[in-house]
Amino acid sequence: MRPFPVNVVVKRGFSMDVGKIARDILIADRSTSERNNPRLNHLHRNNARDSITDKWLKKVLTRKQHAYMQNEVTIYSPVVLKTLQKLRSTDNTSAYFTLLNKIRVSDITWISQNGSHIRNREEVPIEFYHEVSNMIYRMSLNCSDFKDFRALANFSITLMSGYNQLIRSSSNSQISHETKFYKNCLLVVIKSESIAALLDAFKEMPPRQNGLKPLAELVFYHQTGQFIKLLEFLEEFILTSLAEKSITGQQIKAFSTPLLNILQSCLLNGEEQICCTFLKKLKRKWNFKMDEHSYVVLKELCERMGMDQVLLTLAGNKQDLRTKIARKNMSWSEYINFLHQSQIDLFEEELPFDYSQSILSSVGPTIQDWKAFIDSNPLPEGxxxxxxxxxxxxxxxxxxxxxxxxxxxxxxxxxxxxxxxxxxxxxxxxxxxxxxxxxxxxxxxxxxxxxxxxxxxxxxxxxxxxxxxxxxxxxxxxxxxxxxxxxxxxxxxxxxxxxxxxxxxxxxxxxxxxxxxxxxxxxxxxxxxxxxxxxxxxxxxxxxxxxxxxxxxxxxxxxxxxxxxxxxxxxxxxxxxxxxxxxxxxxxxxxxxxxxxxxxxxxxxxxxxxxxxxxxxxxxxxxxxxxxxxxxx
Structure with a gap:
């Protein structure tokens, strides 16, 4: 069985050196005679030389000891997936891919969670593709060498090819999982900063996921520091009617994190208007709902950058936030008088929006400027x-x-x-x-x-x-x-x-x-x-x-x-x-x-x-x- 016809290697441990142990795990296939030899393929419970991955696999075998010498091994797939997820969460890349390799060179009939069997020996449960895409995306976050990024990109493209073939013959592919899979793979390819690799990845995507292509291209320009090109592409495609025809809300949700990173870059570069337009488009067309953490990050950045229009766009229907934003445009005297009239005790209550530094930044540079400012803005009586x-x-x-x-x-x-x-x-x-x-x-x-x-x-x-x-x-x-x-x-x-x-x-x-x-x-x-x-x-x-x-x-x-x-x-x-x-x-x-x-x-x-x-x-x-x-x- 060949569930993952791909070549990737990881260093034995947390950090990666893609290419080092390809000979040990995934590049060097066993010979045909080895794969067809029952004594080598079947897992024996009493084998004193069992590795830890052999033991993991034996735990999920659905047959008794006497069945191990038969020509078929049946495994309960959710248990293997759970083991892979645990290895991923601890960044144990070596054990992770060793276990995958054991699966790859064994003849297995899979039992899914609902009890159905996959009897095609050349096929693997689609959930394994989803899991591996999560793993390679996680690995890409810890890369620092472009050789590693390129190797992971090639891995992702080949993985996408196998996945594409699988979903053509599968009737139970869930669109949300499918979108996340392609998102993971595309983000890994983008980190290689190779436009050729990205175009190759696009060729492996089904037509129903075409909306991911412009989003991936936008993120690619951000990843490679092409800010002018990013703005042009954002205005010419994402913010036009073309996007409405291809991009779905599910795809926007999948790319939410990199899109929010792009918004932050636009804010830091002073592109307030395009940020407002993009945010409005996300809300109105795709019903995008920002999580609380992202909302707070953007709000604080807007306050620091003094971008009131973006703040108002973020505020939406929050009338209290709109009122607070309006205070920023007050003069110092108006601001202090407003606080005085509100009778707030600042020893007991924190200001939700403190615009004092933004207002005071307009005071002139000399000591006389400051003295004149204080004289002309006295504290309210009482x-x-x-x-x-x-x-x-x-x-x-x-x-x-x-x-x-x-x-x-x-x-x-x-x-x-x-x-x-x-x-x-x-x-x-x-x-x-x-x-x-x-x-x-x-x-x-x-x-x-x-x-x-x-x-x-x-x-x-x-x-x-x-x-x-x-x-x-x-x-x-x-x-x-x-x-x-x-x-x-x-x-x-x-x-x-x-x-x-x-x-x-x-x-x-x-x-x-x-x-x-x-x-x-x-x-x-x-x-x-x-x-x-x-x-x-x-x-x-x-x-x-x-x-x-x-x-x-x-x-x-x-x-x-x-x-x-x-x-x-x-x-x-x-x-x-x-x-x-x-x-x-x-x-x-x-x-x-x-x-x-x-x-x-x-x-x-x-x-x-x-x-x-x-x-x-x-x-x-x-x-x-x-x-x-x-x-x-």
Whole structure:
């Protein structure tokens, strides 16, 4: 029996090396004499050399031991399919195709779930084709080499050919399963990025599945990065009446994931109008219903890109969403007044749509622009503390995305000294939904935007360390990333060691990974930042500290004990820095470094500027603490 006349091979294990064991499994056929020899073809329960696949097959044999020597083996197909599905779900490709090969070279009569028999020895249940298409699609998701993609593409085309022959003689093919089968195979072929392979695949498709061809061609242009061609094809075929004649709703549903990926690409490239047209077409013509996850992803992307028309199209008949979208076009004053009139308590309730950053992005680039903006957009009389905090925090968060600490300090001084917003900085973390982006987090972010902010970073960190029990502030991974980033320029060991020590001390217990086994590691972006420091000696020492920290935290977790501060201090040895001082920064060859950077037209670290920032920040924070009064909900 030859159920799958195809050549594909997988590496023994999870990763693939298509071509390596073709000789072992599927390429090298047994000779005719072997296949016709009953002693070799039949499965013997008492054979001590049975492989695991022999045992799997024996479990589904429908006859007793005495029947094994007869000329016929009968197998219950659903059990074999279930085994294949389990192997697929665990990415056990080697065992998967070994089992298929056992089936392929054996003479089997199949019994389906409804009890019917397939007596044609050259035929295999159609469900096996559906299952194998799922497997090769899953394999394609883990490929990285084009040779593997090409091999899987050839496999898919040959599989489609066998499937096409089978459905011609079959009367029980379900159109939904058939559509999914061709979708799986086409997506695998598309990943090979070969137009010739795609055209060959089209030749193996029955006329009733012709609607998949334009969808596959559209996805092919997206896969190969031909964005202009994608737009042209989308407008000329998919959005015209031609599509209505060939594409079915079932086919649209099968290709829903790649189509949504195309929509995202169009959004990212600013093609708002074509996105609206495409979405309307999907809804009206094919009654396409987007799943909740895809809806949320597109909605958030539209909000970030400011594409109101697509949001309105997504909203459909959701009147509440349409109302919220309309608020985005308000001015800042209108937006704040609307929130005031709604009497929402932002300490208790999160805004479903926060358009503050979109509105504030239109403010001019200078300090005077911002001061004039604040003067011309006062808070409503009687605004509650949560709205005042939201007003203050929104400005800081927006500035942190594009301004350095010098600009931020000027605005902070204006808001604290002139507008008396002291307590709204202290309690900004109370805003629901702003825990990780409150005012102090924004200050940390703006420090990382500056070249001369090492002492300033220490000043803010020291303040928050001392006052966090009173103000309720909590450091997170992003904070330490930005603090270390501020010190990465002309990285001196004192500042890097200082913040790395405090990061391990405060956050080290949160860095365990792995559910089944104990593992510990630094977040990727922090590890990458530390490895990019242009100081070989410092890099070597940091790598040692990271490795020793991993061993320490892993060992303590396995022993059920806690890592203590002294343990972390010992990781640094003589490099432990209890504080950052002006003296430590003066140890750098400042004159030589600055002269070199000036010649290269690069920014330089200025200790005097850093000290100025540090003093201004310290004064502002002290004033804030002494002049703050409790906020109320």
């Amino acid at each position: 605004a509650n503390d949560s709205l005042r905090t939201f007003y203050f925090n929104s400005i800081l968060v927006d500035l942190a995305t594009r301004k350095n600490i010098g600009f931020m300090l000027s605005m902070l001084e204006f808001l604290v000294y002139k507008r008396e917003f002291c307590q709204y900085l202290i309690y900004s973390h109370k805003l629901i939904g702003s825990t990780k982006s409150s005012g102090f987090h924004a200050l940390v972010k703006s420090i990382s935007n500056s070249n001369s902010s090492k002492i300033t970073a220490y000043t803010l960190h020291d303040f928050l360390q001392k006052h966090y029990p009173d103000i309720g502030f909590q450091f997170n991974d992003n904070d330490y990333y930005h603090l270390m980033k501020a010190c990465a320029y002309k990285a001196d060991r004192h500042t890097i060691y200082y913040f790395l020590y405090h990061y391990l001390k405060n956050q080290g217990h949160t860095l365990y990974t792995g559910a089944e086994s104990v593992d510990w590691r630094l977040p990727h972006r922090i590890s990458l930042l530390l490895n990019q420091i242009n100081n070989p000696k410092l890099n070597k020492r940091i790598n040692e500290i990271e490795k020793n920290a991993k061993d320490l935290f892993t060992e303590r977790r396995l022993n059920g004990s806690q890592v203590k501060d002294d343990d972390i201090r010992r990781l640094f040895g003589e490099n432990y820095s209890p504080r950052i001082t002006t003296k430590t920064l003066l140890s750098m060859d400042a004159v030589g470094d600055q002269l070199e950077d000036l010649i290269r037209n690069q920014s330089v670290y200025s200790l005097s500027i850093d000290l100025e920032y540090s003093e201004r920040l310290s004064n502002c924070l002290s004033y804030t603490i002494t002049h703050s009064s409790p906020v109320t909900s």
